[in-house]
Amino acid sequence: MNKTALKGLLSERRALIAPESHGLSRPTGQGRRAPGLSQHQVDQLLHRTFGTYHRLESGNYPNPPDDLLRDVAHLFALNEQEWVSLYRYAAEKNPPGPLALSSGKEVPGVWQEAVDGIGHMAYVTDASWDLLASNRQWDDLFDGRRPPANTLRWMLFDGRAQLIDWETAWAPLVLPQMRAALAQRQTDETLLKIEEDVLADPVLAPLYREGGASIHPDGDERPIRHAVHGPGWVTMCAAQPLTAPGARLIILIYHPGTRRAHARTAMLRARTSPRLSDSWCDATG
Known part of the structure; x- marks a missing residue:
């Protein structure tokens, strides 16, 4: 548990909430002068026993339950990025799902300008x-x-006619992505309808039931037929807008012709700085 970060996040957001906005009064006279809700008022609003929230904010609540963290996050109007931070600070792991089912359905408008500036095929879903x-x-x-x-x-x-080797290079890799998404968004109507259609499809249903471990396309290479340039293959780069869990930025690097057999592109790693001793030796001759 990161007590310092947890206290900083919670106390800062608590101070932004006026007690009057929840029908509570602000202490007067010799009492508390700090802005925002008091810790006791948080307990009142969350229907928790006295001292529960104090234990959480002070970092003295090991393994706080998911429902408490969710209730605090909703009361404090945390966004999805702050929700992930709260969970990591308090429970030392990522949350099991988004804070709100509506999350992941929109991204800041500047993303259109961002994808327009990418030279390869790019889109955001x-x-x-x-x-x-x-x-x-x-x-x-x-x-x-x-x-x-x-x-x-x-x-x-x-896209079956356009996605070359669809039954081996596409479908078996895409279906596990859908299964993983549904595990976190179990009531998503769009995903549920696609799953329903998958289970009714004679080719997809057996593949879906078999399962699979592929849950993201980052770095994958797959054959495809381009409407302008003809058959080729694409290398995929995948990323996620931080404020929209489940949304994704996909960049496809297109290569015309038959895919050449070659090793996967090497991983990028931080460039190491020259050792101090080497630099010192070079400087002193």
Whole structure:
């Protein structure tokens, strides 16, 4: 437990909430003068026993339950990034799911400008794989420059003719991603409908039931047919907007022609600085 960071986050956000906004009075006279809710008022609003919140904010509540952390996060109006921080500080692990089911459904508008500035195919989808933003290069991949509204459904159903070696290079790798997403978003109507269609599909259903361990495409290479440039293959880069859990930025680096057999691109690592002793020897001759 990171007591210092936990106290800093909670006390700062608690100070921003006026007691009057919840029908409570602010202490007067010789009493407390600090801004915002008192720790006891937090207990009142969360219907917890006296001293519960004090234990949490002071870092003296080992393994606090998920429902307490969620109630505090909702009361303090934490965003998704702050929710992850709260969970890591208090429970030393990532939260089991987003704070709100509506999270991951939108990203700041500047993401459209960001993908427009990427030279390779690039797009942003929300947590349900619905398209939020795309650049010209991504749109050019499709006949009539009409990108799919939902990229998960496209990869599993509508794009089979365009995705070369679909049954071996695409479907078995995409289905585990859907399963992992549903594990965290069990009531997502878009994902549930796609799962329903998968289970009704004679090709996809057996693959889905078999399971699989692939849950993200970062670094994958897969064959594809470009509407303009013809058959080729793409190398995938995947990232996530921090304020939208489940949303994703995908960059596809397209290579025309037949994919060449070669080793995976080496991992990037931080460049190590020259050892001090080496620098000193060089300086002194």
